[in-house]
Amino acid sequence: MxxxxxxxxxxxxxxxxxxxRRTFMAGAGVLVLMxxxxxxxxxxxxxxxxxxxxxSQANRVKLVPLPPNRGLIYDRNGIVLAENRPNFxxxxxxxxxxxxxxxLAGLGEILDISDAEMDRFQGLRARSRHFEALPLxxxxxxxxxxxxxxxxxxxxxxxxEARLSRHYPHGPHAAHAIGYVGRINERELRRVDxxxxxxxxxxxKTGTELQFEERLHGHAGLEQVETNALxxxxxxxxxxxxxxxxxxxxxxxxxxxxxxEVAMGDESGSIVAMDVRTGDILALxxxxxxxxxxxxxxxxxxxxxxxxEDPERPLFNRAVRGQYxxxxxxxxxxxxxxxxxxxxxxxxxxxCPGHFSIDNVSHRWRCWRxxxxxxxxxxxxxxxxxxxxxxxxxxxxxxxxxxxFLERFGFGRAPGVGIxxxxxxxxxxxxxxxxxxxxxxxxxETIITSIGQGYFLSTPLQLAHAxxxxxxxxxxxxxxxxxxxxxxxxxxTLATEEAQRKRVVELDDESLWDVVFxxxxxxxxxxxxxxxxxxxxxxxxxxxxxxxxxVFSLGQDEEYDEEELxxxxxxxxxxxxxxxxxxxxxxxAALVEHGGSGGAVAAPKVRQVLDAYMQGIGxxxxxx
Amino acid sequence: MAELADRATSSRxxxxxxxxxxxxxxxxxxxxxxxxxxxxxxxxxTNQSVDAVQNQIIRMSVAFTAMVVMAxxxxxxxxxxxxxxxxxxxxxxxxxxxxxxxGQGAQRWLDLGLFRFQxxxxxxxxxxxAVAWYLSMRPLPPSLFSVLLTTVAIAVPTGLIILQPDLxxxxxxxxxxxxxxxLAGLRWRVMVTVMLAIVAxxxxxxxxxxxxxQKQRVLTLFDPERDPLGSGYHIIQSTxxxxxxxxxxxxxxxxxQSQLDFLxxxxxxxxxxxxxxxxxxxxxxxxxxLYLFIIGRGLYIAVNAQDTYGRLLAGSLTLTFFVYxxxxxxxxxxxxxxxxxPLPLVSYGGTSMVTLMAAFGILMSIRTHRKLWAS
Numbered sequence: 001m002x003x004x005x006x007x008x009x010x011x012x013x014x015x016x017x018x019x020x021r022r023t024f025m026a027g028a029g030v031l032v033l034m035x036x037x038x039x040x041x042x043x044x045x046x047x048x049x050x051x052x053x054x055x056s057q058a059n060r061v062k063l064v065p066l067p068p069n070r071g072l073i074y075d076r077n078g079i080v081l082a083e084n085r086p087n088f089x090x091x092x093x094x095x096x097x098x099x100x101x102x103x104l105a106g107l108g109e110i111l112d113i114s115d116a117e118m119d120r121f122q123g124l125r126a127r128s129r130h131f132e133a134l135p136l137x138x139x140x141x142x143x144x145x146x147x148x149x150x151x152x153x154x155x156x157x158x159x160x161e162a163r164l165s166r167h168y169p170h171g172p173h174a175a176h177a178i179g180y181v182g183r184i185n186e187r188e189l190r191r192v193d194x195x196x197x198x199x200x201x202x203x204x205k206t207g208t209e210l211q212f213e214e215r216l217h218g219h220a221g222l223e224q225v226e227t228n229a230l231x232x233x234x235x236x237x238x239x240x241x242x243x244x245x246x247x248x249x250x251x252x253x254x255x256x257x258x259x260x261e262v263a264m265g266d267e268s269g270s271i272v273a274m275d276v277r278t279g280d281i282l283a284l285x286x287x288x289x290x291x292x293x294x295x296x297x298x299x300x301x302x303x304x305x306x307x308x309e310d311p312e313r314p315l316f317n318r319a320v321r322g323q324y325x326x327x328x329x330x331x332x333x334x335x336x337x338x339x340x341x342x343x344x345x346x347x348x349x350x351x352c353p354g355h356f357s358i359d360n361v362s363h364r365w366r367c368w369r370x371x372x373x374x375x376x377x378x379x380x381x382x383x384x385x386x387x388x389x390x391x392x393x394x395x396x397x398x399x400x401x402x403x404x405f406l407e408r409f410g411f412g413r414a415p416g417v418g419i420x421x422x423x424x425x426x427x428x429x430x431x432x433x434x435x436x437x438x439x440x441x442x443x444x445e446t447i448i449t450s451i452g453q454g455y456f457l458s459t460p461l462q463l464a465h466a467x468x469x470x471x472x473x474x475x476x477x478x479x480x481x482x483x484x485x486x487x488x489x490x491x492x493t494l495a496t497e498e499a500q501r502k503r504v505v506e507l508d509d510e511s512l513w514d515v516v517f518x519x520x521x522x523x524x525x526x527x528x529x530x531x532x533x534x535x536x537x538x539x540x541x542x543x544x545x546x547x548x549x550x551v552f553s554l555g556q557d558e559e560y561d562e563e564e565l566x567x568x569x570x571x572x573x574x575x576x577x578x579x580x581x582x583x584x585x586x587x588x589a590a591l592v593e594h595g596g597s598g599g600a601v602a603a604p605k606v607r608q609v610l611d612a613y614m615q616g617i618g619x620x621x622x623x624x
Numbered sequence: 625m626a627e628l629a630d631r632a633t634s635s636r637x638x639x640x641x642x643x644x645x646x647x648x649x650x651x652x653x654x655x656x657x658x659x660x661x662x663x664x665x666x667x668x669x670t671n672q673s674v675d676a677v678q679n680q681i682i683r684m685s686v687a688f689t690a691m692v693v694m695a696x697x698x699x700x701x702x703x704x705x706x707x708x709x710x711x712x713x714x715x716x717x718x719x720x721x722x723x724x725x726x727g728q729g730a731q732r733w734l735d736l737g738l739f740r741f742q743x744x745x746x747x748x749x750x751x752x753x754a755v756a757w758y759l760s761m762r763p764l765p766p767s768l769f770s771v772l773l774t775t776v777a778i779a780v781p782t783g784l785i786i787l788q789p790d791l792x793x794x795x796x797x798x799x800x801x802x803x804x805x806x807l808a809g810l811r812w813r814v815m816v817t818v819m820l821a822i823v824a825x826x827x828x829x830x831x832x833x834x835x836x837x838q839k840q841r842v843l844t845l846f847d848p849e850r851d852p853l854g855s856g857y858h859i860i861q862s863t864x865x866x867x868x869x870x871x872x873x874x875x876x877x878x879x880x881q882s883q884l885d886f887l888x889x890x891x892x893x894x895x896x897x898x899x900x901x902x903x904x905x906x907x908x909x910x911x912x913x914l915y916l917f918i919i920g921r922g923l924y925i926a927v928n929a930q931d932t933y934g935r936l937l938a939g940s941l942t943l944t945f946f947v948y949x950x951x952x953x954x955x956x957x958x959x960x961x962x963x964x965x966p967l968p969l970v971s972y973g974g975t976s977m978v979t980l981m982a983a984f985g986i987l988m989s990i991r992t993h994r995k996l997w998a999s
Contacts, residue, residue: 011763012932015763015764016935018764018765018809019764019808019809019926019927019939022806022807022808022809022939023807023923023927023939026803026806026807026923026943027920030916030923030943031916033946033950034912034916036959037912037950037953037954037957037959038908038909038912040954040957040958040959041866041905041908041909041912042905044866044867044900044957045867045869045870045871045908046870046871046905048867049868049869049871051867052863052864052867052868053867053868053870055864055867055868056864056865056880095673
């Protein structure tokens with residue numbers, strides 16, 4: 001044993017000697033290279049000193065970055081949604097201002113500076129680097145510009161400059177989809193390519209402004225200028241022009257978007273309209289909305305706090321981020337799963353006594369209609385939205401087959417439409433529950449899942465997309481918000497986005513699509529249809545499904561009195577539809593938060609959007 | 625009988641710092657001195673911004689804390705963790721590329737919810753650790769097979785970092801791996817062959833793996849003249865700043881080049897030019913001497929380390945530190961192409977400083993956790 005050790009030790013000694021030798025070699029290398037650096041310094045600082053000292057005296061060459069013009073954002077018909085407007089701004093560079101308080105007080109004497117502007121400026125100052133020029137006041141009038149010019153000498157470090165500033169001409173219109181730009185913060189500054197962003201002060205913060213930042217921004221140019229000793233520009237020496245950002249053409253139709261926004265009125269909620277053949281999102285409304293212009297040059301605290309604290313959450317993009325139980329709007333999907341897996345034949349009936357129970361479980365699952373629907377076949381169960389039929393169907397289908405089928409319609413997955421922050425909702429399954437809750441699946445949960453309650457959550461965008469997949473008989477197209485990219489200088493089309501087209505659902509019996517189509521059409525046009533409130537005076541056919549999703553669950557035997565509940569406890573109203581029923585072109589999903597009944601509240605809003613579309617808004621002209 | 629392996633550290637000389645906190649007095653002193661010099665230049669380079677100096681002090685505190693923490697971990701423990709650290713780092717590098725496809729320009733960060741993290745930084749430690757770990761289990765000098773395996777272990781993460789793209793870090797991590805190999809006694813002819821092999825892999829990256837904008841960046845890196853108004857301008861301005869400083873310098877806060885805004889990036893990558901302008905050749909030589917002392921101390925720790933793992937790791941980390949200094953000063957003085965590496969402990973910025981100080985923590989751990997040697 002001792003011998004082994006000895007042997008190993010000799011090896012190690014040899015290795016150690018080798019290491020020491022190599023380390024000395026490396027050390028020698030370090031010395032040589034350090035000597036090289038020292039020599040270079042001597043060369044510059046001793047031999048070259050005279051020359052460089054002279055150059056430094058005469059050094060009058062500065063680089064001035066030239067920020068590029070940001071690309072514009074258009075709707076599909078060329079209506080400008082985001083543009084750049086020249087305006088005069090009063091800019092302060094903190095490091096050049098000798099006494100900030102005196103300067104601000106002095107400026108307050110000659111210009112009208114509101115408390116909000118002052119507050120906004122102080123906020124900017126706290127967040128920005130001291131050598132950045134920060135706007136104290138934007139959009140100066142000619143009179144104000146003149147007033148400042150006369151007093152300019154009193155204010156070192158303060159300038160009036162004509163700058164291009166992002167402007168959203170329609171204010172709150174489509175604000176969530178378009179998004180907005182704001183001043184670049186420290187964190188973003190670290191992320192961006194500084195050469196591209198030289199001189200740029202703004203960057204996309206949300207929506208398409210953020211999503212397409214890379215292309216919208218463009219590439220900064222540089223100008224070499226000769227300056228006098230004080231740094232004032234005498235003459236330009238060389239120039240590399242900035243490359244402007246590209247223009248983005250969205251799939252949105254501003255007119256249809258407005259119809260959706262108006263339809264929503266004072267309610268909180270979302271309407272998403274989608275061309276089922278192209279995957280184009282035609283309207284992506286989230287209400288209430290906000291004016292994105294206030295964020296461009298920094299927002300004052302009071303305004304921001306008001307937006308933040310508004311219980312209706314205007315900044316929240318419900319269309320892609322709002323996750324709600326789909327309620328009965330899920331029934332066409334579950335129903336199709338049941339038919340496809342042969343749980344029921346379309347003609348087979350289930351008796352609805354108003355409740356449903358399973359062996360060995362005391363709980364009773366109630367139908368929304370307490371006295372029951374009687375015998376229900378597939379068509380009747382859809383038209384009248386019978387819960388018991390779906391309880392039984394879902395229970396026999398089982399959660400695994402249900403989840404696998406629904407997944408193909410995009411539930412449980414962010415659709416990737418091109419708006420940052422899309423949520424994926426929740427498609428309940430055994431795997432999901434194990435991961436999210438660390439628990440196994442209970443049979444009772446399958447039952448409640450089959451009417452789109454329980455853990456089930458989806459966004460309005462997901463619902464519209466899933467409906468479009470039904471309308472396309474199993475083909476998913478898009479969804480997408482970007483239609484094309486145009487060169488800002490010559491208007492040439494740089495890229496047209498091809499929507500992703502994929503068959504996601506294949507049925508053994510393709511005629512089942514017709515059964516589902518018919519059931520959704522009858523839900524609107526049938527005499528007992530839950531969506532019949534919108535069927536009058538229709539010169540085209542709508543296929544749709546109502547939904548009412550519980551915000552919180554009531555105890556089994558509690559009576560439900562809507563009048564007594566506060567509004568915020570009221571159910572969400574949903575409606576999802578496509579039209580025309582025989583040759584679908586558009587799919588629309590609407591969600592009205594605490595709206596109550598899907599048929600009475602959400603369906604009419606969808607109809608307004610469909611009517612507008614059928615009259616040619618967002619329609620044929622743009623489809624190849 | 626037992627005796628201490630290293631007689632230089634005889635018991636009565638071991639200070640409290642060394643015994644209780646596992647710190648190396650000489651190294652800590654030199655690093656603190658360097659930090660103070662760094663803060664002084666930073667104050668000048670930021671036009672006397674107290675905010676910037678305060679921020680930097682906070683970052684330095686974090687970095688020194690990282691050093692103290694790392695110094696507490698015995699090298700044996702570190703060695704046991706090595707394969708997992710390396711694997712974890714590799715997975716995160718892949719994740720960064722996958723998650724990062726949406727982002728713009730370089731995607732280097734991984735959002736861990738609570739804080740964000742740059743896996744490439746971890747690799748600066750993980751690669752020398754992994755190479756030292758592997759080679760310490762083999763007879764040295766390493767066999768051809770060992771060399772090949774090690775090269776792959778270095779090349780894969782390096783490639784991933786190039787894809788981010790973060791060429792400065794790629795350079796550092798590949799150098800750190802190479803140093804460990806070199807110190808382990810890599811044979812000269814193998815060294816030349818491997819070098820050639822790496823050169824041969826470049827076209828593969830270029831043709832198949834890199835995107836157009838990444839290629840553009842690389843081209844500008846090696847040829848600043850492609851971008852005469854960008855990097856070329858930086859070099860002209862920084863050499864003027866250095867040269868005009870002369871032997872004695874213009875004095876603290878009096879560098880005209882730096883103060884009058886001619887020098888770009890003057891508080892980050894180009895801060896050395898500010899230092900050279902204001903403190904002259906005398907200051908520069910003192911600063912370089914301080915760096916040289918730190919490197920010398922690191923190599924001394926390496927030579928006196930007790931086992932192969934400690935020796936290779938300490939040596940490789942120290943030489944990597946030298947690469948920082950050499951590349952940065954060489955770049956600012958116009959000897960080398962512009963590679964975005966900071967001047968350690970002087971440039972403004974935090975991420976790489978934390979890694980660097982963690983590396984010094986490892987050195988100190990190797991120095992201070994000594995086993996009694998039975999013979």
